[in-house]
Amino acid sequence: MTTDTLVPFGAALERYEPVIGLETHVELGTRTKMFCGCTTTFGAEPNSQVCPVCLGLPGSLPVVNRMAIDYTIRIGLALNCTIAEWCRFARKNYFYPDMPKNFQISQYDEPLCTDGYLDVTLDRDGHGGSDAGGPQAEGGSIRTVRVGIERVHLEEDTGKSLHVGGATGRIHGAEYSLVDYNRAGIPLVEIVTKPITGTGADAPVAARLYVTELRDLLRSLGVSDVRMEEGSLRCDVNTSLAPRGASQWGTRTETKNVNSLRSVERAVHFEIERQAAVLDAGGRVIQETRHFHEDTGTTTSGRSKEEAQDYRYFPEPDLVPVAPPREWVEQIRASLPEAPAKVRARLRTEWNVSALEMEAIVNAGALELVQQTVAAGASAADARKWWLGELSRRAHDTGTELTALPITPAQVARISALVAAGTLNDKLARQVIDAVLDGEGSPDEIVEARNLAVVSDDGALTAAVDEAIAAHPDVVARIRAGKVAAADVLLGAVMKATRGQADAARVHELILERLS
């Protein structure tokens, strides 16, 4: 499908400097839509959450959702933006079947929030998952990139088209199309960065980490469920290249609706390699939107990019201007939670973990789980061990999110406590975890029902030790000859005979006592 020639990533970076930019759309988690009272539940029966306003029927009039303004100010403040004292909505005119009014109510030259920033920490020692591996691995250095935020504005989402009968799900080749207007009119915030320069070979990683940091921030604010896979967080990725030392930036392309963090990185990576080949051949990069293909990691040409004038923006005549009182803005500012970056820094100290270890926790999606497990009484080391080890493996094997595993942080803390008390060893603890995941009950119920506790009772252990001694006369001879390490063979036999439930340290002592 794609016939683009590519320049290897490292070679492209030797000759060209990438500039990236991100436009992120976030569906707000308000109960009702932006300009009407329709509910916003995801996955409802098509066209069951609609009314004359969000269907754009003649004579209907929009009313602004106050909570959506509150959420947008919240986002703007968390991104260190200036909040407008007065701003208006604008009509963005274009024709598309999933937009029933034939215009979208958006914001144009008067966005609600402007001129902020988000700090993004790059500490991936150059390997950030990019499979080509850039040339500039900087040996684990940590570097903060301040990403400028151009604007945060509020608009309404469109409906959703479903193209039926074709092979690709796109409109070309489809027999017919269906439209679902449930999503039409859901409040949508668009967050636009300023051009991000100077990241060099880290540009793909920087793009991914910016979206990651932004997602975590939005989640902490409680303004959206930020699920990329459900489309409540969507990303357009702009990439351009300029010859090193050039005074002007190159022409950018906009890769639309990239829907996973990894894809954000791959899209930038691919565009750098593709655009370098175009420029090397003496060609011009065309300003256009492009589609990203998950299966191949490539982008293909979409449509040439509209200019702002194509949309014939004008102030929305059906809505009064938005003029948030300063006291309200300050109230919202005072209610902001601790930013995720600050939470991570604090927890790193409390848990005594390195930056890389913290990154592993965050990347596993385990930060809150570890936090809650510690809050339930486990040590940070134990909480990390179980969530990043055994439980991450289970999640991976069953293809679920860590948070979706049917085990609670309190249960993990209880299992840790049972291990710390010597009631369980790690092997038995893993059996208890299995049983909890299988729905057999709480850790204590399972230990009781399956009689899983470590056996440290000398009476029971001595019998097992004597059996092992009787069964291995050769080993006994070696131990008696001074080869104490051979006791491990007997220990293994006892552990096997007791199905892993023997107190290993006590068994070891008993073996040496019996043979002394």
Ligand SMILES: [Zn+2]
């Ligand atoms: Zn409605």
